[in-house]
Amino acid sequence: xxxxxxxxxxxxxxxxxxxxxxxxxxxxxxxxxxxxxxxxxxxxxxxxxxxxxxxxxxxxxxxxxxxxxxxxxxxxxxxxxxxxxxxxxxxxxxxxxxxxxxxxxxxxxxxxxxxxxxxxxxxxxxxxxxxxxxxxxxxxxxxxxxxxxxxxxxxxxxxxxxxxxxxxxxxxxxxxxxxxxxxxxxxxxxxxxxxxxxxxxxxxxxxxxxxxxxxxxxxxxxxxxxxxxxxxxxxxxxxxxxxxxxxxxxxxxxxxxxxxxxxxxxxxxxxxxxxxxxxxxxxxxxxxxxxxxxxxxxxxxxxxxxxxxxx
Amino acid sequence: xxxxxxxxxxxxxxxxxxxxxxxxxxxxxxxxxxxxxxxxxxxxxxxxxxxxxxxxxxxxxxxxxxxxxxxxxxxxxxxxxxxxxxxxxxxxxxxxxxxxxxxxxxxxxxxxxxxxxxxxxxxxxxxxxxxxxxxxxxxxxxxxxxxxxxxxxxxxxxxxxxxxxxxxxxxxxxxxxxxxxxxxxxxxxxxxxxxxxxxxxxxxxxxxxxxxxxxxxxxxxxxxxxxxxxxxxxxxxxxxxxxxxxxxxxxxxxxxxxxxxxxxxxxxxxxxxxxxxxxxxxxxxxxxxxxxxxxxxxxxxxxxxxxxxxx
DNA sequence: GATGCTTACGATACCCGTAAAGATA
DNA sequence: TATCTTTACGGGTATCGTAAGCATC
Numbered sequence: 001x002x003x004x005x006x007x008x009x010x011x012x013x014x015x016x017x018x019x020x021x022x023x024x025x026x027x028x029x030x031x032x033x034x035x036x037x038x039x040x041x042x043x044x045x046x047x048x049x050x051x052x053x054x055x056x057x058x059x060x061x062x063x064x065x066x067x068x069x070x071x072x073x074x075x076x077x078x079x080x081x082x083x084x085x086x087x088x089x090x091x092x093x094x095x096x097x098x099x100x101x102x103x104x105x106x107x108x109x110x111x112x113x114x115x116x117x118x119x120x121x122x123x124x125x126x127x128x129x130x131x132x133x134x135x136x137x138x139x140x141x142x143x144x145x146x147x148x149x150x151x152x153x154x155x156x157x158x159x160x161x162x163x164x165x166x167x168x169x170x171x172x173x174x175x176x177x178x179x180x181x182x183x184x185x186x187x188x189x190x191x192x193x194x195x196x197x198x199x200x201x202x203x204x205x206x207x208x209x210x211x212x213x214x215x216x217x218x219x220x221x222x223x224x225x226x227x228x229x230x231x232x233x234x235x236x237x238x239x240x241x242x243x244x245x246x247x248x249x250x251x252x253x254x255x256x257x258x259x260x261x262x263x264x265x266x267x268x269x270x271x272x273x274x275x276x277x278x279x280x281x282x283x284x285x286x287x288x289x290x291x292x293x294x295x296x297x298x299x300x301x302x303x304x305x306x307x308x309x310x311x
Numbered sequence: 312x313x314x315x316x317x318x319x320x321x322x323x324x325x326x327x328x329x330x331x332x333x334x335x336x337x338x339x340x341x342x343x344x345x346x347x348x349x350x351x352x353x354x355x356x357x358x359x360x361x362x363x364x365x366x367x368x369x370x371x372x373x374x375x376x377x378x379x380x381x382x383x384x385x386x387x388x389x390x391x392x393x394x395x396x397x398x399x400x401x402x403x404x405x406x407x408x409x410x411x412x413x414x415x416x417x418x419x420x421x422x423x424x425x426x427x428x429x430x431x432x433x434x435x436x437x438x439x440x441x442x443x444x445x446x447x448x449x450x451x452x453x454x455x456x457x458x459x460x461x462x463x464x465x466x467x468x469x470x471x472x473x474x475x476x477x478x479x480x481x482x483x484x485x486x487x488x489x490x491x492x493x494x495x496x497x498x499x500x501x502x503x504x505x506x507x508x509x510x511x512x513x514x515x516x517x518x519x520x521x522x523x524x525x526x527x528x529x530x531x532x533x534x535x536x537x538x539x540x541x542x543x544x545x546x547x548x549x550x551x552x553x554x555x556x557x558x559x560x561x562x563x564x565x566x567x568x569x570x571x572x573x574x575x576x577x578x579x580x581x582x583x584x585x586x587x588x589x590x591x592x593x594x595x596x597x598x599x600x601x602x603x604x605x606x607x608x609x610x611x612x613x614x615x616x617x618x619x620x621x622x
Numbered sequence: 623g624a625t626g627c628t629t630a631c632g633a634t635a636c637c638c639g640t641a642a643a644g645a646t647a
Numbered sequence: 648t649a650t651c652t653t654t655a656c657g658g659g660t661a662t663c664g665t666a667a668g669c670a671t672c
Binding site for chain 1: 650651652653654655
């Protein structure tokens with residue numbers, strides 16, 4: 001048994017049992033992949049994969065039980081690497097974040113700027129993607145920190161910390177009749193064509209819930225992944241936009257007006273998400289405490305490495 | 312990085328940084344051990360060991376932080392082996408117990424007999440040793456289950472379950488004057504020369520505590536590791552024995568009488584101890600539930616693999 | 623001087639990649 | 648037929664053990 005075999009096992013599951021893809025992903029020959037799997041099964045004396053003819057279809061029962069152990073070992077090898085880099089190259093290294101457009105574009109710039117001043121030699125990788133993909137990237141160990149409003153809660157293998165809170169607000173052209181309406185109600189809004197986020201993005205579910213609770217069916221004529229796109233179409237007069245309030249900048253968004261609606265929609269909380277057991281460099285911990293000053297490094301470590309260090 | 316290097320790191324710490332011993336323990340050449348350590352340090356870019364000249368003296372800070380991760384990885388490799396044996400050879404295998412003389416001699420025979428009938432093909436290894444050594448063996452993964460009254464409580468990396476309760480009692484030759492004394496008190500007993508267990512064995516601390524609480528200083532003329540030795544000297548008339556009550560068999564111990572003293576000494580609890588994160592074969596779980604029928608397999612697993620499966 | 627660590631060196635075994643053949647969709 | 652997996656084979660590398668050279672105690 002060696003690490004390469006374990007990497008192949010993990011990658012085989014991730015790539016849905018296509019050994020050719022596995023080989024490409026691991027930069028090795030496909031024949032070796034095949035042999036490694038067979039060797040491992042021989043050594044353990046157990047079939048790990050369900051086969052039909054020559055094709056792999058899935059995991060056997062022992063394979064299923066083996067997988068989490070394999071993943072933990074590989075996680076620990078990464079931890080060893082990060083741990084030694086922590087000592088060998090204090091403040092240089094790599095920090096990978098996965099986050100949604102809203103955070104990347106409107107919230108993180110301040111934090112990132114400060115971080116880059118403190119750790120100029122840390123390469124910062126900002127991966128922008130959807131909430132569910134953030135979870136995937138965290139699980140795969142491809143990013144250190146995830147930042148999202150949706151999908152990261154309630155996952156047993158992730159740890160989350162509240163980052164900041166925000167609400168949805170309306171955005172309209174600055175000559176729009178809604179500007180003079182007081183008070184703004186869901187009923188009034190529902191009379192206009194609406195433009196807002198896709199399902200699963202930036203609290204869309206909260207918007208739908210608010211209308212549903214009021215017994216209204218809003219006329220969402222367009223949905224987009226990010227506020228910039230929404231703004232563009234609001235500017236064209238295609239409808240009233242509903243975006244995250246932090247996504248509005250008075251200076252940059254000339255010609256548009258933000259209409260706060262504090263009571264209409266639920267408060268959203270954006271979270272920092274970490275993978276349990278994923279070792280974090282000092283600068284990664286610092287990034288987190290920069291975001292949430294109320295947190296201490298010890299609290300973070302205690303949450304990421306629960307209780308006993310398991311072993 | 313490979314598994315052999317990690318094994319060498321672990322063993323180097325265990326063998327107090329004597330690489331020659333490490334090589335013997337791992338059945339390999341000492342030169343390779345030396346090279347492996349150097350290679351690993353080179354690969355990680357960190358010195359893991361403190362050296363003076365050619366001698367290794369201890370772990371550096373990064374080495375200290377690395378060690379628990381290394382141990383967890385090696386624990387998981389054992390878990391992989393056990394897990395696959397679980398499937399490849401259902402009811403055959405190896406079960407290693409570490410226990411003290413009292414349990415091995417007087418308590419376990421019943422359980423072991425039943426176990427052997429159920430799992431005739433499982434090789435049962437019964438290692439008899441002192442309480443502190445039981446903890447060491449559990450930690451080293453050399454035994455699956457520890458059974459002891461002392462030393463196993465309060466260790467964060469161990470899980471314990473109460474096995475059974477017992478009390479100390481007096482043992483005397485069957486013509487001894489104490490047989491007719493009613494009620495037995497510590498004061499009365501303290502007038503006789505006593506023979507009992509060594510410190511750290513079979514609840515000796517409870518015996519001392521009982522006399523201390525009563526303001527008495529008993530005259531312990533001999534101490535031994537096990538009840539059989541104590542009995543032998545009681546038989547010779549050298550004193551009154553204090554042994555664990557389960558260690559007395561009326562038939563086998565002809566010529567001796569057990570005098571119960573329910574109120575004199577505290578109740579002792581003997582525990583089953585397991586190492587957290589140590590995978591247990593089905594038959595090992597069965598052994599435990601045989602000992603403690605109130606326990607379910609799920610409860611045991613939940614305690615050994617806490618919360619999230621970490622990974 | 624005895625013990626313990628490192629380095630050098632040769633044999634072995636392991637791992638990888640190419641290529642051909644067989645199976646599957 | 649195109650894709651995918653297995654098997655066979657050769658080259659390269661890593662690992663291991665022996666032996667010699669040094670450092671430490």
